[in-house]
Amino acid sequence: MRTDPLSRLARPRRWPAVGAVLLLLAPVVLAHPGDRLAALLPALTAALAAAVALLPWPLGRVTLTAAAGAVAAASLLLDLGYPGPYRLPAFWLPFEWLALLGVLFRAVRRLPDRWAGPIGGAVALAAVALPLRFALRTPHGGAAGPVVAVLFSLLPVLGVAGAGLYLRVLDARRERAVDRARREQRLEVARGLHDFVAHEVTGIVLEAQAGQLPGQEPVETAALLRRLEEAGLRALDSMDEMVGALREEQATAGTTRRVGLADLPELVARFGTTGGPRATVDLAPEAVGLLAAEAQATAYAVVLEALTNIRRHAPQATAVTVRVAPEPDGRAVRVTVGDTGGPATRRPRLRRRPGAGGTGLAGLAARATAHGGTLTSGPLGPSGWQVSCTLPGR
Structure with missing residues (x-):
């Protein structure tokens, strides 16, 4: 069964991203006809950054790593080669800057270890350099304007990166704690199997070997079968207790039985x-x-x-x-x-x-x-x- 691409975009979690993209692209039609192409470029980069910041990832075969890298590359390339009037990017600049902060937060917190540093650094650089798209093209602006713009952008970028890194560390600690709890639970089950079940099974094997000796009296055979039954029931009880421990949310400490x-x-x-x-x-x-x-x-x-x-x-x-x-x-x-x-x-x-x-x-x-x-x-x-x-x- 084939799925309509439009129906994929209509999912509830994707509506905010779709709405943000449409709102950022709509002002392009209001621009002067001669400036529409120049206006389309900052509108597209702002819309792309907003989509990456709001959409759930991965989206099909596209991962957050690839999307965040594309946003950083598009923003930096536009900073270097923007061809239009200097006032035109000012409308989309705050929206793109906020979207880049959102992408930076997600990149620092969620990307794999090998990509979190490079991609996060590229997105941070794009957010810091974004005000220069306007400040460097301002006539007679001097050097004070770009410096102030970079400092104004740098502090929030450092704060967002620090918050994402802090939450990343908390997530890593939580994952290690979960892994440690699972390992302790597996060891608990292994100890229970070894300490109780293996002990009872060994006794059953020895009893079965003793029962094969010639000259067994009916009374001895009945006692042997009774001991086999008791050992089997104890082994089953141990198995039931271990299965019950696995079904609990937290593994119990100590041995499976309180002995x-x-x-x-x-x-x-x-x-x-x-x-x-x-x-x-x-x-x-x-x-x-x-x-x-x-x-x-x-x-x-x-x-x-x-x-x-x-x-x-x-x-x-x-x-x-x-x-x-x-x-x-x-x-x-x-x-x-x-x-x-x-x-x-x-x-x-x-x-x-x-x-x-x-x-x-x-x-x-x-x-x-x-x-x-x-x-x-x-x-x-x-x-x-x-x-x-x-x-x-x-």
């Missing part, structure tokens, strides 16, 4: 009943009250990550111990997860891979550092491995 040190016994017990090694937890009651809610969520995530790594990287581990206790000075809490893995295990290190998304031990180390704590991991004895996290109290 803490008090939830560690249930986590360790579930780890020991889903095909993993024997696991015990030693949680000092006084440690729970020392950490803020965000720090407790980080400690829980450290334990969860360590248990998940044991399942994936140390299947031959026979015992796992989780200890949470205050430091001797009572100002911090140390969380340790140790296991009796084996000499042939390959354990994850505190390395941040490009594009890792803030997950794993490297991401948890960054979270612990943000709370003023530390996270380390390394061998434990001749055949084990330990992850240790220290977090300061409130």
